[in-house]
Amino acid sequence: MPPAHQPPERPPLVELRQVHLSFGSNHVLKGIDLNVRKGDAVSIIGPSGSGKSTILRCINGLLTPERGEVVVGDTPVHALRTEAERIALRKRIGFVFQQYNLFPHLTVLENIVLAPVRILGVARETAEREARELLAKVRLADKIDAYPGQLSGGQQQRVAIARALAMHPELVLFDEVTSALDPETVGEVLSVIRQLVEDGMTCLLVTHEMRFAEEVSHEIVFTDGGEIVERGTPRDIFHAPRSPRTHAFINGLRN
Amino acid sequence: MATEQSMTVKAPWSAPSLPPTVLWFGVVALAWAALAHFQRETVAILWQWMPHLAAGLRMNVLISALAIAIGTLLGAIVGALELSHRRWVGAPARGYVQVFRNTPVLVLIFFTTYVFPFEIRLGSLYLAFPDWIKATLGLALPASAHVAEIFRGAILSITSAQWDASASLGFGRSQTLRWVILPQCVKRVLPPWMNLYAMITMSTTLASLVGVTELLESAKNASNTVNRTDFTVLIYLAVLTLFFLYCYPITRFTTRLERKYAFH
Numbered sequence: 092m093p094p095a096h097q098p099p100e101r102p103p104l105v106e107l108r109q110v111h112l113s114f115g116s117n118h119v120l121k122g123i124d125l126n127v128r129k130g131d132a133v134s135i136i137g138p139s140g141s142g143k144s145t146i147l148r149c150i151n152g153l154l155t156p157e158r159g160e161v162v163v164g165d166t167p168v169h170a171l172r173t174e175a176e177r178i179a180l181r182k183r184i185g186f187v188f189q190q191y192n193l194f195p196h197l198t199v200l201e202n203i204v205l206a207p208v209r210i211l212g213v214a215r216e217t218a219e220r221e222a223r224e225l226l227a228k229v230r231l232a233d234k235i236d237a238y239p240g241q242l243s244g245g246q247q248q249r250v251a252i253a254r255a256l257a258m259h260p261e262l263v264l265f266d267e268v269t270s271a272l273d274p275e276t277v278g279e280v281l282s283v284i285r286q287l288v289e290d291g292m293t294c295l296l297v298t299h300e301m302r303f304a305e306e307v308s309h310e311i312v313f314t315d316g317g318e319i320v321e322r323g324t325p326r327d328i329f330h331a332p333r334s335p336r337t338h339a340f341i342n343g344l345r346n
Numbered sequence: 347m348a349t350e351q352s353m354t355v356k357a358p359w360s361a362p363s364l365p366p367t368v369l370w371f372g373v374v375a376l377a378w379a380a381l382a383h384f385q386r387e388t389v390a391i392l393w394q395w396m397p398h399l400a401a402g403l404r405m406n407v408l409i410s411a412l413a414i415a416i417g418t419l420l421g422a423i424v425g426a427l428e429l430s431h432r433r434w435v436g437a438p439a440r441g442y443v444q445v446f447r448n449t450p451v452l453v454l455i456f457f458t459t460y461v462f463p464f465e466i467r468l469g470s471l472y473l474a475f476p477d478w479i480k481a482t483l484g485l486a487l488p489a490s491a492h493v494a495e496i497f498r499g500a501i502l503s504i505t506s507a508q509w510d511a512s513a514s515l516g517f518g519r520s521q522t523l524r525w526v527i528l529p530q531c532v533k534r535v536l537p538p539w540m541n542l543y544a545m546i547t548m549s550t551t552l553a554s555l556v557g558v559t560e561l562l563e564s565a566k567n568a569s570n571t572v573n574r575t576d577f578t579v580l581i582y583l584a585v586l587t588l589f590f591l592y593c594y595p596i597t598r599f600t601t602r603l604e605r606k607y608a609f610h
Contacts, residue, residue: 151514174518182516192511196529196607206515209525258515 104129104262104293105150110159110169112145119145120156121317127262127295132288134296134304136328137314138340143297144189146314147264150295151184152177164261182210185255185263189270191247193239193254199226200235203254211258218257225253229283245276249283256287263287265296301344305329313337370590377583388576392584395568399581402564403588409478409560410547413485417546418539420486421493426523428498439494446491451549455484459556478560481553485546496538500531533607540600544593561585 105127112120119142127133135143148154149161152168161168163180171177194202203222207213213221226232229249239247248268255263265284269277281303288294288307298304304311304325311328313321313336321334332338427439446454458480466473504527512522554563565585569578 153510153513177513178516178518181514184514186511186514188507188511188514190507192507194508194511194526194530205525206517209521210516254515 101128101130103127104164105295106160106162107146107149108160108162110146110149110156110161112142112149112154112156119317120149122159123314123317123319125312125319127293128309129261129293130291131309132294132296132307133310133312134298134308135312135314136298136301136304136340137320141314142317143314144266147186147266147295147297150264151181151186153186178210182258183261185258185260187248187251187255187263187265187268189267191239191244191251191271193247193251195239198236198238199231199242199250202239202250203257206254207257221257222253225256226250228256228286229253230279243276244272245279248272248276248280252280252283252287262293262295265294265298267297267299269298269300301329301341313340315340370594374583374587374590378587385576388574388580391572391574391577392580395564395572395581398564398568399561399584399588402559402561403592405478405553405558405560406547406550406589407592409482409485409550409553409558410543412482413489413546413550414543416482416486417489417542418493420490422497424490425494425497425501428494429501431519443491443494446487447495449488451485451488452552452555454487455481455552455556458484458487477556478553478558481550481556481558485549485552489542489546492542493539496535496542497531500534501527503534504530533604536600536604536607540597543596547589547593547596561588 103126105125107123107125110120110123111118123142123146125133125146135146137143145154149156150163150168152171155171156169159169163184166180168180171180194205197205200219200222203225204215204218207218207221208215223232223235226235229252231246231249231253234242234246234250239250242250252263252268268284269280272280277300281300284294284296285303285307296304296308306325308325310322311325312319313328313332313334315336321328321332321337327333328337329341332341424439424442427435428443430436430439459477462475462480462483464475466475501523508526508530509522512526517525550560551562553560554566559567562585565581568581572578572581
């Protein structure tokens with residue numbers, strides 16, 4: 092997916108400016124700048140502990156940065172103080188977790204309709220119809236009455252994606268969604284994400300699947316030690332990195 | 347005979363590896379078998395006293411059911427308050443739990459009996475406040491503190507990832523508690539809740555000490571009136587059996603509930 096013919100003047104949907112965050116004495120984010128334009132897929136890559144997941148959690152307000160600005164659409168996330176304001180933001184942002192985090196006491200269908208019905212106030216029949224469509228889309232229509240514990244990791248992760256999409260988000264954040272999966276089920280999850288990107292959903296992915304990131308992303312961001320070292324097109328980052336740190340990371344993976 | 351019986355009764359504590367229900371069945375069956383040689387006359391007297399005992403047992407059932415109902419309702423609320431992020435909500439709830447968990451039940455029953463008035467005046471209306479209700483409150487207070495701790499523990503045992511997932515879908519804290527966390531707690535809460543119910547049921551006999559005529563008190567009345575050793579043994583054995591017949595179905599019912607909530 093060559094990003095060259097994407098018009099660059101599209102406004103950013105997500106914007107991070109000089110975001111700093113520490114956990115105790117551990118300075119996790121050291122001035123992160125990031126832009127995601129509407130309809131783009133951006134992948135964040137980098138070594139473990141470089142603050143990738145923390146960036147995602149700052150965007151949907153699960154974490155609040157100590158300094159800097161996080162803006163989603165026209166919402167200043169860093170300035171939100173009340174639970175109600177954060178809830179309004181989170182309704183617009185889908186989040187898919189590494190460990191799926193499905194609700195184990197509910198069936199697949201109930202997992203998907205719970206938030207639309209209870210939070211958005213969607214009529215139950217409408218929510219169920221949409222849930223069926225989403226399950227067909229992630230190719231799990233036959234698992235509608237299963238419990239999460241009866242599904243494989245890849246199936247659970249696809250349900251989690253359907254659950255996020257049921258809220259009609261403007262943006263979906265993927266937090267290492269294939270890292271906990273068996274190798275043989277990684278592909279089925281990635282193909283669902285690929286379809287999503289092709290449909291024009293704005294996606295921000297933290298991933299260790301380099302080949303996949305190269306293939307679907309409009310932009311790659313390389314983080315290391317709480318900083319953004321380099322950003323660019325997949326071709327630039329993977330084949331002509333300017334920073335020696337990026338070069339070392341990419342080559343370290345190849346060897 | 348009496349020594350022999352107390353030996354049998356002790357058996358469950360000395361051999362904890364066997365399932366308690368099986369042991370109880372064994373103990374009760376053995377004891378009744380040993381009593382088979384009792385004179386028919388003694389058994390006939392017991393039969394005469396049965397309605398009296400049944401009336402006593404009704405009081406135990408009433409007190410224990412009411413105490414666990416009040417205790418569970420109050421405890422669920424206090425347990426959730428204990429976890430509140432607001433200090434002026436959490437601290438009093440935790441104080442309440444500490445006070446009522448660390449007080450002997452008998453002391454609380456005496457306390458509620460002698461502190462509360464015997465009637466309540468509502469304008470010109472006088473409402474009787476009988477001793478059995480005071481004893482029920484004396485049992486409900488520690489029960490609510492225990493239920494609060496059971497709920498608090500269960501809520502904390504649910505992984506924080508469930509809170510994150512719910513928050514990311516736009517749930518607030520109380521909505522997460524209501525729709526995601528508490529439904530998952532039901533299964534974890536049932537076994538300790540059942541233990542509590544059994545404990546409360548057994549503690550209802552303490553109500554006899556503040557003059558409530560329940561099963562133990564009825565048996566004592568019967569024993570004193572008939573005044574025969576063999577009858578005394580027989581009637582206390584009957585008390586034991588009646589308590590077992592009350593508690594055992596509850597255990598079975600809880601097992602059924604646990605199975606129902608055993609999602610995969």
